[in-house]
Amino acid sequence: MSLSILAVDDSRTMRDLLRLTLEEAGFLVTTAEDGADGVDKVIENKPDVIITDINMPVMDGFGLIEAVRNGVCGTSVPILVLSTESSPELKDRARNIGATGWIVKPFNDTTLISAIRRVARV
Amino acid sequence: MASLIELRQVFFQECEEQLEDLTDGLTALEGSEDFSNLDPEIINRMFRAVHSVKGGAASFSLDAITQFAHAYESILDELRSGKLTLNQKIINTFFTSADYLTDLVSLGAENVEPIAAELESKIKDLSALSGSMKFGAGVSEEDDCIAAFTPLALSGEMQFPPVEDVNGSVFEIYFKPTLDLYANGHEPVQIFRELSTLGVLEVQCKFDRDFKWDQAEPAIEWHLVLSTNQSESEILEIFEFSEPYAKIEISSKVADITVSAPIESVSKHPASTPTMEKPNAAPDPAGEVHSAEPSAIRSAISAAPKATVRVDLDLVDELINLVGELVITQSVMTQSITEQDGIGGRQLSTTLEDFKSLTRTIQEGVMAIRAQSVKPLFQRMARIVRETAQIAGKEVRFATEGEDTEVDRTVIERLVDPLTHILRNAVDHGLEDAALRSQAGKDRIGTVTLSAAHRSGRVVIEVIDDGGGVQREKVLSSAIEKGLVPQTAQLSDSDIDRLLFLPGFSTAASVTNLSGRGVGMDVVNSEIRRLGGRVAIISHPGSGTTISISLPLTLAVLDGMVVDVADETMVVPISAIVETIRPDTSQIHQIGPAARMIAVREKMVPIIELGAVFGCAPIKNHTNDGILVIVEDDKGEHFALAVDKIRDQRQVVIKSLESNYGHVPFVAAATILGDGQIALIVDLDEITHQVSVDQSRSIQSIEAIA
Structure with missing residues (x-):
């Protein structure tokens, strides 16, 4: 069984890029375009790993993490933040609400994939 | 699967949306x-818009865009966090920066590197706004960001470094996870696996024998010994995200060169941990939470954006063409059904009516696909105004109205050049200098308004400035000097204003590099005419000029009234028709030798002999056997067109004559009727304009005689 990944990003470019990279690595990929859409997809698809952007309309990445951790579904699924930001304040905030890791955008294919394998439970 | 090249295209498309x-x-x-x-x-x-552009650009190694977007984003962030208070100067810089970002994106799309000095100075412009000192390092910070491909918390490959490298320190790590560790997606084994990439790791798992099954925290704790040449901070980095959810104690003791931990005893593979780690601590979500949460989240979500599809424009054009043919076929059918008129004819005509209404609905639907709001166009124009104002050294307030007005996409595209000319003229020539404005008691800052609206089946776009108006004396003398009008010409004010549209005309005392090269307005006029539109200019000395462009909604079909004039068949656009009347001789008044008027609802309306206009019939002096079609021009004036007979009212497909014949006076286009006959579509604005000119002349001459 390949790992199923949910990639949440409001930028279509990013979503497509993530899909391209992750599918090539043999993962099953679902995408969502904002936090709220992400929550829906988590309930629907129960991904093994979630990768999410922070700055998004409707519901941002923090909102998504909180929603997932607070028991919508698959509460303990590893969540990686993928963001151009890397300030300690933001990372702290993400960590405190339950992010599992942080990857800085733009990502490099190998590091992204190994980061996913690192947190995946399968 | 999309290729990277396609992704790049998606990125640039998306950039357009973000920039908007x-x-x-x-x-x-x-x-x-x-x-x-x-x-x-x-x-x-x-x-978010700038941020997305930056993120995408970085992924495609578009460094200039990334750098600039980063600088922009940092300032926006300061604004967002309240560190920066907005003022007009900042807004201006934001606007020029948005323009520059747009430029960078278009350069990027063509794989062109921007001029480094310009990029640098534009970044400086932005960073100069910053309230914090820290921002000075904006660019280099960004460089770091790009270079830092390795994820901060989760870096490295899944391999062990050579053991002989280990000659640094030995760290003893105590690690006792809480349930939250698992709940937040962490897994001790995975963390240890990562630790093992730093050096040689020995793992011991301890189980609390007094463990009670009802106790809240797991009874497992780990003792790790890591021999590594890395510093403590590297270790801490690995625990960066799990640290709040476990008790972690790290103590170091400097190792002897001969590594104290016997290598044989090192558990290289931490996965071989005791199975009791298994009381799978990842908690099952409590059942009662399940149902409550999603609805709470849902309610916090505002309306999602409308779903759209991207369609190749060629496909839509093809569709529009086909609908045009459908309309023609329909009128042929109508014709032959009416002629048949026999048994079943009635049934057929009922069906035909349904068919007609369907065709019309389809047609409107297809047109709506191609219709686009003028907003992007207006935004582009805002930029033109800003740039022109900057070069001309004037302060200009730019206002827009009716941005949501929808116009056929092809029309919008072709409006760019004419509007650019008009706006440049408005700023450069229309508005006075600040000093002059103050003298005249006006606001120092000039206002240019761009508006769009639907008016009786047409789109009217206006550029209004509150400048000095057309300087008619100067225009007239300049036109005479250039030999464009005879020295003795008696021109009305509006005639003089229209001279601006003559080819080879320039009014500016000083020719600037913006406008006033004498190409501009006549190009505007001919381009708008080519679109089936008309340009009008209304000027009030001292208080400003309005240039108004009236355009058809679509370039493909037209609702028309088919009339007979001196054995010719012509089509009058329905959108201009107010009413049709069969006049009584008593209503008609002769004014001067050639002009006649008719009183319609207590208003005097000039009569135009359509046949005479086209030179196919002499001017008749009796109109009582004919029919008058009252039309309204784009200035709201009424005129009565004398025709012999009204044949029909129908949709006609516009077939342009201009590509084959050039501009034919008084003819807008041609069409093919149901019976295959060709009919000319009259150009009402041109006819009525001509008539008002003639008329004012004849009135003037009457006044002169009197």
């Missing part, structure tokens, strides 16, 4: 009444 969002936000900010109390959602949206 950004400009929207800027316009909204500029319109805010209180700069110290801004709508945070506006700034958030702008921030």
